[in-house]
Amino acid sequence: MVGLKGKSPRRYWAELAGAFALSLSVIATAPGLVWPISFLVAFVAFIVVHAIYYGQVGRHIQGRLVTATPGAGALAMLFGAGALLLRGSEIAYWAGPLLAVAGFVVMFLFLDRFGKFYQAPSRDSA
DSSP, X not given: OOOGGGOOHHHHHHHHHHHHHHHHHHHHHOSSSXXXXXXXXXXXXXXXXXXXXXXXXXXXXXXXXXXXXXXXXXXXXXHHHHHHHHTTSTXXXXXXXXXXXXXXXXXXXXXXXXXXXXXXXOSTTO
């Protein structure tokens, strides 16, 4: 199920899960607050640009909810809380990246199973 320019739902979910995992790792291991806060701002900007690039934001889907159920938010909060609890601890430098890998796998599998990906109707079928 590949759309125009090789934009597939699985690739979309993998890229989002990868950005999520990277942010978990930075939040868990980075000293101070400057890096985690600036990284979260960049993460939100990435999500918006990424959604626009993949056609998940626009006039053609106005009024429709294109999201991955509340479960994605709950998973993100759970893993985010884990990253915050690891901050500053002695095990943060090995447990943070391990949490990020687990976060990537769980988030990708969840989004791949329950995520909603809008695909514009094919112009050839008209």
